[in-house]
Amino acid sequence: MAALSIGSAWTVGRTSSRRTAPSRPKISCVGWDPEGLLGPPKTGHIARREFQKRLEKDSDAREAFDRQVREEQERRRALREARVVPDTIEELIEYFLDTEARELEYEMARLRPRLNKDFFNHLQFELGQLRFAVSKTxxxxxxxxxxxxxxxxxxxxxxxxxKMQADLVLARERLTKLLQSEDKKATLLEMLERNELDRSLLTLLDENIANAHKYNQKQAAEFMEKIRSAVLKYMTV
Structure with missing residues (x-):
């Protein structure tokens, strides 16, 4: 599934006596570290380019980077498996308050069915009680x-x-149409006119290419890579 981008940066602070930290970390968009695995990046385009060039030229740096990414991914996987999702709305609110900022996207996707009208009505009710309380501590x-x-x-x-899910459904339909088309150039032109060549389609192609490589389906990967190049070409015309 494509990564979900929440926004630029939010801080959800919590100062309850049950917390050991006074505030929550920020959700940040990161350039050269999309998973946010290595913490805040160095600022500036030059710093990011230097980091990329170092990884490209220094095999030891690349190996160390990949190892750190794998270790962090494994740590997150273990933490996710250890978390127990509560049953009630009240407990679910506390669950989200206690979730690390970097894990919010994962939890929102996993618990999307629970984030329904009843949940937000309950949350709004508690907010109203707090806002209009006669005396506030x-x-x-x-x-x-x-x-x-x-x-x-x-x-x-x-x-x-x-929105991302809706875009992916449309992207799957468009990709199926493109792959099954006998005249792919004509189909691409038709899709271009209808503004159907977008980032969601590229993301889906990337996922299919990655899966093809994973299962050693070289011909399928090469075929879809050609399709991706053609899509990208027409997108930038």
């Missing part, structure tokens, strides 16, 4: 800030996820 103020931030993240995140 510091804990209530902190709780209000937390829930408002979480509501924004979840609403925008689920909207982005739903």
């Amino acid at each position: 510091k804990e209530m103020e902190d709780r209000l800030i937390e829930l408002e931030a979480m509501q924004k993240v979840l609403l925008e995140g689920t909207e982005a996820y739903d």
Whole structure:
């Protein structure tokens, strides 16, 4: 599945006495580290290019980078498997508040069916109680800030996820049409006129190419790589 991009950067702070950290980390868009596995990148285009060139030229650096990525992926996988999803809406709210920022995208995708009208109505009800409370404590103020931030993240995140899923459904239909076409050039031109050549189609092709290589289907991979090159060519015409 294509990666879900939530947005630029949000901080969901929590200052409850149950927390050991005063605030949550930010969700950030990262250039040369799309998984965010190595922490905040060095700033600037030059720094990113230097990092890429180093990986291209230095095999030891590339091996160390790949090893660190694998270790971080394994760590995240183990943590994900260890997490127990709660049964009630109240517990689910706490579950999301306790989720690391970098894991929010994964959890929103996994628990999308639970993020329904009942969930958001319950969340809105609690927000209303906190906003219009006659007397507010510091804990209530902190709780209000937390829930408002979480509501924004979840609403925008689920909207982005739903759009991504809809785009992928259309991309699958378009890719099937393209692959089954006898005259692929004519089909590409037709799709170009209808504005059907987009990033979702490229993403789906990339996933199919990666799977073909994974299962040693060289001919299929080469065929789809040619299709991808043609799609990219027409997209940039």
